[in-house]
Amino acid sequence: MSPDAPVSLVVTDLDGTLWHTDDHLAPEVIAAVDRLAAIDVPVLVATGRRLASTRAPLARVGLAPPAVLLNGALGVDLATEARFHRAPFPAEQAAAVLAAARSQGCEPVVYVDHPHLDAFIGTAPATHPNHVAAFGPAIATDDLSRVVAEEVVLGFSMIGVAFATATAVADAIGDRAETHLDRSIDYPGMASFTVAPRGQSKWDGVLAFCAERDIDPTRVLALADGPNDLELLDHAAVRLVPAGSHPSALARADHVIPPATAGGWAAVLDHVG
Numbered sequence: 577m578s579p580d581a582p583v584s585l586v587v588t589d590l591d592g593t594l595w596h597t598d599d600h601l602a603p604e605v606i607a608a609v610d611r612l613a614a615i616d617v618p619v620l621v622a623t624g625r626r627l628a629s630t631r632a633p634l635a636r637v638g639l640a641p642p643a644v645l646l647n648g649a650l651g652v653d654l655a656t657e658a659r660f661h662r663a664p665f666p667a668e669q670a671a672a673v674l675a676a677a678r679s680q681g682c683e684p685v686v687y688v689d690h691p692h693l694d695a696f697i698g699t700a701p702a703t704h705p706n707h708v709a710a711f712g713p714a715i716a717t718d719d720l721s722r723v724v725a726e727e728v729v730l731g732f733s734m735i736g737v738a739f740a741t742a743t744a745v746a747d748a749i750g751d752r753a754e755t756h757l758d759r760s761i762d763y764p765g766m767a768s769f770t771v772a773p774r775g776q777s778k779w780d781g782v783l784a785f786c787a788e789r790d791i792d793p794t795r796v797l798a799l800a801d802g803p804n805d806l807e808l809l810d811h812a813a814v815r816l817v818p819a820g821s822h823p824s825a826l827a828r829a830d831h832v833i834p835p836a837t838a839g840g841w842a843a844v845l846d847h848v849g
């Protein structure tokens with residue numbers, strides 16, 4: 577991107593980037609989002625989160641931006657619920673991921689695009705009980721073999737589990753799908769493990785959004801912090817990464833901004849051109 581070219585779109589991760597935890601969004605960050613709106617720079621969320629857990633904390637501070645969810649599987653305008661992108665697992669690939677997880681004694685959370693639910697679990701889910709509880713009514717128990725065969729499957733996860741467990745499942749999945757393993761923010765000392773269709777990333781949703789809104793994808797500014805953000809950072813014209821982020825994200829940074837705990841996201845205003 578030319579040094580004189582303005583940013584066409586700000587794309588931001590949530591956890592560890594826009595906020596440290598979703599129960600607090602720094603006032604200076606909210607003010608920066610408002611300022612971007614005032615100067616007509618759109619903001620697109622790009623997160624590994626599901627629909628309800630993305631929508632609710634943003635709504636508490638009056639925000640309903642468009643969002644790329646589940647690491648690129650789904651694109652939803654949170655203000656209207658309209659889909660601008662959907663890239664589910666092929667049924668056979670979803671079945672293979674489930675079989676690989678089960679080979680390690682694990683029943684993952686299965687995310688779906690469904691009128692009333694965000695996900696399904698089996699009778700003994702391999703994820704933290706508090707993770708299941710956080711879904712509230714947006715999750716249901718079912719036969720996961722039926723789910724992967726009949727539902728629109730967007731992703732899998734195990735959150736707040738031992739790193740050894742997550743690593744074993746990742747190894748069993750191999751190249752059948754894209755696996756992301758990172759430290760858990762909500763469950764210190766434990767792993768956050770997610771699975772997306774092979775070749776998929778948050779950038780797919782960004783491109784779909786740009787195509788729908790006639791936005792130049794060569795002038796994107798991205799703010800992100802984790803290993804599931806690498807494709808997003810690689811394709812962005814400007815890359816802002818919070819201090820303390822995953823080393824692979826920091827290695828791609830054009831600028832290292834203060835951490836989310838300090839409201840560092842507000843530094844975006846220094847880089848929009």
